[in-house]
Amino acid sequence: MSTFPTEVPALRTAVDDQARHVRSLKEAKTAKEALQPEILRLQQLKTALEAAIAAEAANAPKNVLADQRRSLEDLLKRRFVVGQAFEIYGGVAGLFDYGPPGAAMKDALISLWRQHFILEEGLLEIECTCLTPDPVLRASGHVERFTDFMVRDTVTHECYRADKLLAEHVTARALPNETNPTRKARLEQLVHDVDTYSQTELGAALKEAGVVSDAGNQVSEPFPFNLMFATQIGPSGLIPGFLRPETAQGIFVNFRRLLDYAGGKLPFGAATIGQAFRNEIAPRSGLLRVREFTLAEIEFFVHPSREGRHHSKFGSIRDLKVPLLTKKAQETEGDDTVIMAIGDAISQGIIDNETLGYFIGRTALFLKAAGLADSRTHGPTPQDSAFRFRQHRSTEMAHYANDCWDAEIWTSYGWVECVGIADRSCFDLGRHSEKSGSELVAYERFDEPKDIEVTVFKFDRQGLGMALKKLAKPAIEFLEATSDDARKAYAAELESKGFITIRVKPEADKKKKKDDPESAEEPQEVDVQVPKQYVTIATETKRIHGQTFTPSVIEPSFGLGRILYSLLEHAYYVRGGEDEARAVLSLSPLIAPYKVALLPLSANDAFSAILGEIRRSLSAVGVSCKVDDSGSSVGRRYARSDEIGIPFAVTVDFQSIENRTATIRERDTCTQIRVPIAEIAKLCYDLSNGNVMWADARATYPEQQQSASDSVGRKE
Amino acid sequence: MSTFPTEVPALRTAVDDQARHVRSLKEAKTAKEALQPEILRLQQLKTALEAAIAAEAANAPKNVLADQRRSLEDLLKRRFVVGQAFEIYGGVAGLFDYGPPGAAMKDALISLWRQHFILEEGLLEIECTCLTPDPVLRASGHVERFTDFMVRDTVTHECYRADKLLAEHVTARALPNETNPTRKARLEQLVHDVDTYSQTELGAALKEAGVVSDAGNQVSEPFPFNLMFATQIGPSGLIPGFLRPETAQGIFVNFRRLLDYAGGKLPFGAATIGQAFRNEIAPRSGLLRVREFTLAEIEFFVHPSREGRHHSKFGSIRDLKVPLLTKKAQETEGDDTVIMAIGDAISQGIIDNETLGYFIGRTALFLKAAGLADSRTHGPTPQDSAFRFRQHRSTEMAHYANDCWDAEIWTSYGWVECVGIADRSCFDLGRHSEKSGSELVAYERFDEPKDIEVTVFKFDRQGLGMALKKLAKPAIEFLEATSDDARKAYAAELESKGFITIRVKPEADKKKKKDDPESAEEPQEVDVQVPKQYVTIATETKRIHGQTFTPSVIEPSFGLGRILYSLLEHAYYVRGGEDEARAVLSLSPLIAPYKVALLPLSANDAFSAILGEIRRSLSAVGVSCKVDDSGSSVGRRYARSDEIGIPFAVTVDFQSIENRTATIRERDTCTQIRVPIAEIAKLCYDLSNGNVMWADARATYPEQQQSASDSVGRKE
Incomplete structure (x- = not known):
């Protein structure tokens, strides 16, 4: 959908x-x-x-998450999880700032990603610049092709993204008023196919649907608009550049250094986490389509053969079942997402190869670790997973790509692409080799040396020099640079005609050029005949021990902001009655901005020493905490900590002074236990890292009576 | 210097x-x-x-670090600690990428900063966008004043930074050929004062020193060049913007949200870590002057009174001695850096206030924790600290600033500004309040309510409406907006003349305007007389409970890339003879890219199980390690790990299989001990975090005979 x-x-x-x-x-x-x-x-x-x-x-939309979107957005704004950037100046569409809880959540998500991918997969992490000179993005194809189709209102000159305008116009204006079923079906088809349209097709579709601007005016033909932010590097204006639209190019241009760092051996993977920028035409969808965002990208380099795409750790995810929406299912009426073991998907030819399958599996495990449920609590089909892997249709995929899958997460906006996992073959390294003139290749040593037949020239250099003068050296250089096939053809020509005809430039007169550069003219190419008497062509056997090749690359690319927003939607719920409705973010402790809220029962000096002691003990084991010693009631402060997703609250009360215990409250069940102060840090560490479940903690420690103001729980 | x-x-x-x-x-x-x-x-x-x-x-320069710079740079490049960005495309001056060891070091430096400042000071961390719209940077003064003076070669049009060209020309060309002592002293003066010159003064100095371009041509008059990278946000080109030249503005524009998050109470601090961008005219000095870099900035908001600048934790650094180069010393011949307790510097009026002094002290502790020695091993005066705090001279400081100090680190380029700590008073919040129209203020509740006398108008609104018609409402609005002083003057006027004369615009005819917006003209101001019979002026007593005010801000701002480069220079040394010279980065374990190198003695399957066991045990306690199982000799692999600063190497050998022990080698002493495998992870953790010193570990565990190839140590 x-x-x-x-x-x-x-x-x-x-x-x-x-x-x-x-x-x-x-x-x-x-x-x-x-x-x-x-x-x-x-x-x-x-x-x-x-x-x-x-x-x-x-x-109102039927998506359950969408019903809650506005109140979630209100919460995110009110607690400064995230806010529109430069709001006091009217704001800029598509730019957002992360406030203290949001920045802490994002940092936690990055830590999890780093642990899950960089450390566990042994990837080489690098950090590259956002500023990128023009030739690099020309080689990558971004200057030419990183465009969206735009239309302008012919009267007001307002800009629209053509595909979005088409979809919105049809959905919001045309379809509701359409009674003819044939026409209705056709309009639905237009929206369904909108992603696949070429410039011409999009223009035709806009006309067919009768699309006008929001102001009701005619719109222009669609035209491409480059989504990169352009700038100039240096004061002379000679170096045009862009803000990178993705972080991957930084890895490709450093390929030789990385291969060297990896000891020259394939396969190896590199990763980079950083900001990327896209000048969206009309950013909307809140945090999902923004102009500046954080990407975490992996380039995993493999041998280009099918065997080179085996993965040594594939066994660890072979039996992992994941929800797959194949390209076949998308092209076939009625087919839908299937749950399938990755090993089976590969043996049935659905996923192209092991390395691609391995990263699909690792991505599924990452999304689960971040808190996405296997079965969804919200959304159209509750039994489905909160995420799925959708294969690119043939029309979506670049010509060089082998196979691509997007991890999509279900949100109030529908399915949203959050991770792309693509087998890009050797396209990127090949392009940068060609455009930079630096060979970005790896060397493969054969198990056994191979003897191969090669065709070689042998020159009578002195004789040739006398015969051809300034043309002799260029002629030899030309012939020595030829391919084996070309040499065989020359051998035949020499045999039949007695000479070879080639076209070369004479050597420039160096002395003259140096003395008087103004007068030096670039020499012109001329035909030369190289006679049989100065050149022989022979076949020789050569022993080679290996060869160079351009590696292929598997690219998993994560949009961290989109993943974080999706996690927030899935974590959000409201409990209590109308009078007391309280919002909760049921975030995984791994993603929560702080693991523990630390509260004194009231403003009493006797509490502060114990508070300090617990705080230091938490800090010593690396458990982050947020002290709330404001004057509000404990119930109110629990609610405030629930709102930003803090999973546990430790409260120091009068009993703490009497018997050196404090209470720990769990966010979702609202249940409390009483724990000796000396054991609190270790228990909070184990609870936050999933070593101990809350139910087990409740079985170990005495239950604490909860106050009336805090009695509404969702889960037990 | x-x-x-x-x-x-x-x-x-x-x-x-x-x-x-x-x-x-x-x-x-x-x-x-x-x-x-x-x-x-x-x-x-x-x-x-x-x-x-x-x-x-x-x-060759006399700076000891400078002698080693080239070989350090070679090391950084060879091991991909850092490399010129886009080198395969010829590179771009001022842009660098961090390779795997460099990215890990930088990440470690950021972690240390976050622990030292954000966690220990309880700062609110936020994350803001790099893209910044024009009005924000206009308000901050960057559009107008963030400029360097540039000159152009009048023939080739090559651009130069005027101050740098002057200094280089005088130092490299003019001074060595100057024999006249008066003229020599004058030239030295020009270089000494170059930072303080205005545009006109700089032009005069360039002429006086006879500065020409590198090509020997005349240069233009100096003119200002804005150092921000400009771009356009959105497709319509209506939103001009820049890449932020610093991260601080993101905190100021979010002030209201942050104050709210802090519970409305001062003092509080916010922090942000992120990329900033400056379009340097001619970047050089390697990693010290770059076009894209990472800043970590704090804005600590306080009450604007002197009492408001007390700091609750000041006692913790009162007696800390730091090297200070005061503005007085810089203006007085022969005076130099003094070592002084921060408390004394404040009581003597050298450092302006406690909050500023507190952050100077915390910065000194941070630089020491990162590995900078109190007393320098390299450089002109070995007894001095590797860093100092230099106070801004009056000519350097902005008019609004109270007091500014730079933490400078000694490097091969001389003293380099790495941290700025400034008391910026209420300038930034004041400017953004004024330009955005949003009041960025805090509210101060008085301990006791105050009774104040206020002058109030009382109107006979009906009578005034009949008398003045469309002018009545504007007249009342005008008078109610007047200040207390103005009201007193009006009271006198009313008393003496019987009426007040003011100038207001009549109310627009709303209905007419709405019906026909084209014809609605903006009304003109007219004089109005408000007669005594409709208005009385009285003095009343009003009880107020508090007032709003614009907070002042102390801004510590850290250039993380510069600090990292300085740490590398101070950590670098070479040991061994000419044949065997081996480079070492003697980095603090806190900054080292990995804490442990893990090596099997040789490629033997029996080692790999134990290697895996140690690896997992290190990972479980959060100690990062780098496995080197390449075929090189152990000595060669030790050298490779020393080169990138790994402090400890754990080697699995045949004895490991026999008695479950392994060796731990320390990088700088090259000494080794033999430790039971079960104790390795805990010991490495304690060694890396400074809980256990290497000397103590050597006293606890048996010494291991070291191999001949690894016997040259610097320290014991």
Whole structure:
């Protein structure tokens, strides 16, 4: 199923943009006749926004997560998990800042990723620059092809992403008013196929659907818009560059250094975590489509043969069952996601090779470790997994790619691509070799040396020099650079004609050029005949011990911001009645911003020494905690800590002074136990790392009566 | 003392830039007459570079670190600690990538910083975007003032940073040939003062010193060049933006959210770690002056009064002695750095306040924890510290700043600014309040409510409405917005004249405007007389419970890349004879890329099970290790691990199989002990974290005979 963003965010962006536009026109003292239509347009946009908000409220989406989205977004904003960047200046669409809890969650997600992939897979982590000069992104194809199709409102010149406008127009305007079933089916088809359209097809589809802009105006033909942020490096303006749209190129351009670091041996993997930038045309979908984001990318280099794609640790995930939506299923009516062991998917030819399958399996384990359930509690089909692996259809995949799978997570926006896992063959290294002139290859030593037949030239250099003068050296260089096949053809020509004809440039007159560079002309190519008497062609046997080759690469690429947002949606729930509704983020302790909330029962000096003691003991075992000694009631402070997903709360009370114990409360069950202070740090460490389950802790330590204000739990 | 970079790096950059320029001209099929001078210029630059390299070699600098710089740089490149970015495309000056050991060191430095500042000081960490819209950097003053003075070669149009060109020209060309002592002293003065020059002064100094370009041509007058990378956000080109030149603005624009997160109470601190970007005119000095770098910045918000700058933890660093180079010492001949307790420096009025002093002390402790010695082993005065705190001179400091100190580290380039610690008063929040229209203030509740006298208007609104019609409402609004002083003056006017005269705009005719926006004209201001009969002015007593104020901020700002490079210089040494010279990075275990190198004595299957066992035990206690099971000799592998600074090497040998022990070798002493396998992980953890000293470990465990190939140690 596709994602259908509502038009409200788009209109909100449009209103903001137009307001900014009007302000800038005013600042520039624009003449009234030019200003008035822009103000009118702003008023129209505002009216359209209000109507869209009302329509959205009346026609609430069926996605359970979507029902909660607004209150989750409110929570994220209120507790500064994340906030729109530069909001005091009106904000910029697609840019967000992470506040203290959000930054801590993201840091925890990065730590988990580093542990799960870099350390456990022994990858080489590097850090590369965001600034990237033009030739690198030209070689990668981004300058030419990293584009979205854009249309402009022919009256207001507002910009739209063409595919999104088509999908929105059809979904929100055309389909609801369409009664003809044939036409209805056709419109649905247009939306379904929108991702696969070429520029021409998209133009035709826009016309067929009668798409107009939000303001109701005609839109232009779609045209490509490059999504990279351009800049100039250096003061002279001679080095055009971009902000990297992905982090992977940094690994490719460092391939030789990395191969050397890996001891020259394949397979090996490199990884990099960092910011990437895409100048989205009209960012919306909240945190899912942003202009600056964090990627964690792996390039795993293998021998290009099928055997080279075996993976030494494949056995560890062979029997792991994962939800797969194959390209065949997407092309066949009624077929859907299947749960299948990775080993079976490979033996049935569904996943191309072991290395690709291995990273699909490792990705599934990572998403589970981060807190995504195998079976979903929200969403259309509760028994399904919260994530699936969708194979790229043939039309989606680049010509050089062998096989690609996206890990998609179910969200309020539908299925969202969060990880891409692609077998890109030797495309990237090949392109950079070609464009940079540096050979990005590995060397393969044969088990046994091989004897091969080679065709060689033997020259009478002196005689040739006398005969051909300044053409002799270029002629020899030309012939020595030829391929074996070409040499065989020359041998035949020499046999039949008595000479070979080639085309070379004469040597430049070095002395003359140096003395008077102005007059030195670049020499022109001329035909040369090399006579039989100065050259013989023979076949020789040569023993070779190995050969160079361009490695293939498997690329798992993780959008960490999207994964984090999806985790937040799945973690969010509300408990209690209408009067007391309390939001909870049921995050895995691995992703929680702090593992422990540390509270004194009240502002009493007697508590602070014990509080300090527990705090130091937690810190010593590396368990992060957040002290809340504000004046609010304990129940209120528990609620505040639940809201940002802190899994455990330790409370120091009067009994702590009497018998050196404190209570530990678990976030989701709201149950409490009483634990000796000396054992708290170790227990919190074990609970946070999954070494001890809460149920076991409850069986070990006495239960603590919970207060009335904190009695509503979801899970027991 | 100032830093005097040699001209070689500048020439290297110039050659690279010119070669790129020529290539681009060729690609653009530029006409020969335009191309030839550029080629000639390239040849001249190459000749100049060769000459400069020869001159540099003949005239080696006296800085001990500088003597070793080239071999350190070779090591950093060879082991891919760090490498020029995009080298296969010719590289881009000022951009570097961190390879696996470099990225791990940098990550370790960030972890240490986070532990030392964010966790121990309880700072609020946030993460903000690199992309920043124009108005934010206009408010901060960067658009207007974040500039360097640039000059251009009047013939070749090559760009130079004016101050650097002046210093280099005088040092490398003018001074060595100057015999007149007066003139010599004057030239030295010019270089000494170069940082303080205005645009005009710099132009005069360039003329006075007779500065020409590297090619020997006249240079232009200096002109300001903005160092920010500009880009456009969004497809319509309506949002100009920049890559942030520092990370601090992200904290200021989020001030209200952060204050709310901190419970509305001062003082509190926020921190952010991330990439920043500066389009340096001619980057050189290797890793010290780069175009993309990582900053770690703190903004610590305090009450603006002097009392508000007390710091609750000041006692912990009051007696800490730090090396201070005061502004007075810099302005007084013969005065130099003094070692002084921070408490004394404050009571003597040298450091402005406790919060500033506290962060100077914490920074000193951080630099020591990272591995910088209190007393230097290299450099001009061996007894001095490897770092010092230099106070900004009055000419350096912005008008709003109270007091600023730079932590400078001694390197092969001289003293290098690595940390800035500034009391910026309420400048930043004030500017953003003014420019954004959002009040960035805190609220202070008085201990006791205060009763204050206020002057109030009382209006007969109905009467005034009848009398003044459309002017009544604007008149009331105008008067209610006046200050207490103005009201007193109006009271006097009313008393003496019987009316007040003010100037207001009549209310617009709303209905008319709405119906026909085209025709609505903006109303003009008119004079209005408000008669005594409709208004009385009285003095009332009002009880207020608190007031709002703009907080001041102390800003410690860390250049992590510069600190890391300085640590590498101080850690680097070579041991052994000429035949066997071996480089070592004597890094603190906290900064080392891996804590343990894990080696099997040879490629023997019997070793691999034990190797795996030790590896897992290290991983379980969080000690990072790097396995080296390459075929090289153990001595060679020790040397390879020393080169990237791994402090301990654990070797599995035949005795390991016999009696379940392995050896641990320490990097700097090259001594070895034999330890039971079960105790290795705990011991390595304690050694890496400084809980156990190597000497104590040697006293506890039996010494292991070391091999002949590994017998040269520096320290015992």
